[in-house]
Amino acid sequence: MADQVRNSVEVLAARLADAGSRIRPILEELLPRGRQDFLSDAVWHHLDTGGKLIRPAICVLTCERLGGRAENALYFAAAVELMHNMLLIHDDVEDGDTIRRDRETVWVKYGPANAINVGDYLLGVAYRAILRSPVGENVTVRLVRAFTEAFETTCRGQALDLNCRAREDLTVGDYLEMVTLKTGRYLALGMVGGGIIAGLDPIALSPIEALGESMGAAFQIRDDMIDLTAGKGRGGVTGNDIREGKPSILYAHAVSAAGPAERRDLVRIMRKPRQETTDADVAWVRGLYDRLGSLEFARAEADRLVERAFETIERIPVEDKGFFRRLTRYMVSRTK
Secondary structure (H helix, E strand, O other): OOOEEEEEEEEHHHHHHHHHOOOOOHHHHHOOOOOOOOOHHHHHHHHOOOOOOOOHHHHHHHHOOOOOOOOHHHHHHHHHHHHHHHHHHHHHHHHHHOOEEEEHHHHHOOOOOOOOHHHHHHHHHHHHHHHHHOOOOOHHHHHHHHHHHHHHHHHHHHHHHHHOOOOOOOOOOHHHHHHHHHHHHHHHHHHHHHHHHHHHHHHHHHHHEEEEHHHHHHHHHHHHHOOOOOOOOOOOOOOOHHHOOOOHHHHHHHHHHHHHHHHHHHHHHHHHOOOOOOOOHHHHHHHHHHOOOOOHHHHHHHHHHHHHHHHHHHOOOOOOOOOHHHHHHHHHHHOO
């Protein structure tokens, strides 16, 4: 059974890669290389870092699975990828991250002001991509509405992320609210757009949006855990969430479970400026997470969310629900 699951996920990964390859020409069309406009070079410095194009690929495959035509979804899928990269560029500025996918971040190479402007530009191009979708006006309006709502919701989640850092009274409930806003609707956007293009009405789309909330939260928990390894493309640096004081599920669990003295030391380290946080500080926090069972708690919470996702999949109006199960497993089992 384990081999069957692994093989089915590997097949899905290959299909996602194939669908993602169909998005690259659209990006090249929307963002011509070599323009002397103080945008093109920075855009492709970032896009050429090797992103997997998973989010737009999900859009294309979902549209197919729900009975739509894949070619009708390509421009909306490209818009999803553009918003994703806009958010990454801005996120690097906000977090002070200097490496993205083992390359200098845009703000480091071109300066923070240019990075902000490049991100804004990508958002504008994303809306232009949606308007190029070969669908009727009513469908286009629904796509613009879904895209705008996802973007707004993600910004609300990011506001919580930025302003809950090193908060002494952060709870796991607070964390789950934050990641549902920041990651859930955003991760579901490709599936929702694919469903709209395939002709699903708002009621039929509801379980897909709910699936995104569960899948997105589980995905973010996995991301929190990966941050303690060398697998995030940050030049081998681990513990970035600790250095940034970010409200991860590990921190939310530990700050609630720790005794007064350990809680005080944990908060003190998390509140240090990034450049003052030492490797010894990161090691101490990692040790605390180990002692308190924070990693085991995170794994159990991710498993709970996956089970909820599987329950939600049963409500999606498609006969073959295996695609969505495989997709959920794939998204929450990644290692980098």
